[in-house]
Structures are given as structure tokens and as C-alpha cells.
Amino acid sequence: MAGEPPVPSDAASLGRILAPDGVLHGLRAAGKAALLGDLARRAARALPIDGAELLAALLRREDLGSTGVGDGVALPHARLEALARPFGILARLREPIAFDAIDEAPVDLVCLLLLPADAGGEHPNALACIARRLREPGIAAALRGARDAATLRAALCGRP
Template sequence: MTFDDLTTLSALLPAERAVCGLRVAGKAALLEDLARRAARGLGRETAPIRAALAARESLGSTGIGYGIALPHARLNGLERPYGLLARLRDPLDFDAIDERPVDLVALLLLPVDPRDASVTALACIARRLRDPGVASALRAARDAPSLHAALCGNGFGAGG
């Protein structure tokens, strides 16, 4: 699987996995919420996902700057990358490299097998989120379908 086009990005982060206006109290609460949502979508327990995300964050923040965070982790038994997209209602401190609060978050759970396209998937999402036009459209989105459309290129702007 390659992640060099918007169709594949849409498959990695389908519309039903977009959340607009997510309310959380802090970084730990955000990671807990994302782990819970991913566990539900994958039919797994929340604790191992939460632990994998926390372990990755302990190596250094996945806040990449510009108000964007890309929490990610590798999970045993995962056959393909799994993503979620969220725009937070209120930006929060995420220990990002530029110290700016985060309001755009893309969660990526990756297979343990290093031969997959995981690194490419992560880079593709990061490039897309860091595009100023895309970030602006994501921040202007009024609902989850508009949020998804802004990321995946099928209807930029608020309301999509």
C-alpha cells in the first residue's frame, strides 16, 4: 500500500473517523479519548492502545508544530494502518516543538511489521496537515464531513 495520493489518504482516514469540535481537558485526556475511539473501531481493548501512545509520547512529543499533533504508535496484530482525524474545540498544550497549542490531531496506529508503508503514511499525513491551505480549511470546517473533505481534497473550505 502506498500513501502518495488523496484517495489512499481518504482510505486511511475515512469520513466516519473524523471528529470536529472534540472537547478534552489536556494531552492525557486527548490520548485517552483517541485510544478509546480507535479501540472501538478496531474491536480491541483501549488499554494497550493508550499504553502504546503514551510510550511513544515518552520518547518525545508528536506535536509537530503549527498547532498540529500526529500521535502514533505501532500495535501488535494490526494488519494495516488505522487513522483518526480530530479538530479540537479548544487548543491545548501538547509540548509541541514550537510550543504552540494544538488544535489539529491525526492519530495513526501502525502495524509492527517494518516492511509496510507506515513511515510513508505518517509523512503523507504530516505534509498534508502542514499545508497552510489545508490547515486553514480544517480549522474552518463546521462539521466532521467538512473536516474530512478539507483533509482529503474533495471539497475545501468550511461546509465543504
């Protein structure tokens, strides 16, 4: 539409990874393990992968080091053989939770990213893309200020 600013390429890429129903506003989580389990179950409903397999992959990645990247943001991720293209879920938590983040701050913004095991493909840099987008000035604040899932998705992806 004329007069609208162009959508950054990172935002457009994220729009292809995050389905509109893959954005969760006000999600409740009792802790890190419960959150990862919930996200794995939700992803399993949309993918041809068992939820227990997804959770195991996420926990293996967390064993290498927390995906809590600081400033209240976590980017849990895993690579999976059965996946053909990147898949993501964005969640803003109702209440921040401890996530063993590098800055020890609680997490309230979480982007689950599941990637094909093969490094090639349509979105080989999906993790870097989401990390860059969340570092852009004002994006985290816009996500925290979003009033619903559609606004949350638009704040990250540049469109509903």
C-alpha cells in the same frame, strides 16, 4: 467528475486510512493525556485492540518526544503488532490544548495514526503522508475553517 482538480495521491491515501466516522469536529479535551485516552478508546471500538493497550503504546511514543509537530498540529502515533493496516482518526478540537509541541504552541488539529508493527504493507509511509499533507499551503486553514466532520474530512482527503 469533469472539471474537478485531481486529488493529490497523499490525500487519496489518507482517504483510505480515515473512515468517515473517524473524523471528529469540535472534540473537547481537558488536556493531552485526556485526549490520548479518548482517541485510544474511540480507536479500540473500531479495531480488535484493547483501548488500554492502545493508550499505553501512544504514551510510550510520547515518552520518546512529543508528537506535537508545531503550528497547532499533533500527530500521535504508534506501531502495533495486532494491526494489519494503518488506521487513523482526525480531530479538530473545540479549544486548543497544551501538547508539549516543539514550538510550545497549543494544539487544535490532531491526527491519530496507528500503524502495523511490520514496516511493509499497503501504507508504509502513512505518517509521512499525513505530515506532508498538513504542510501543504492552506490545508491547516481549511481544516480550521471546516464547519462539520464531512467538510473536515474533505479538506484533508480531497473528498467527503
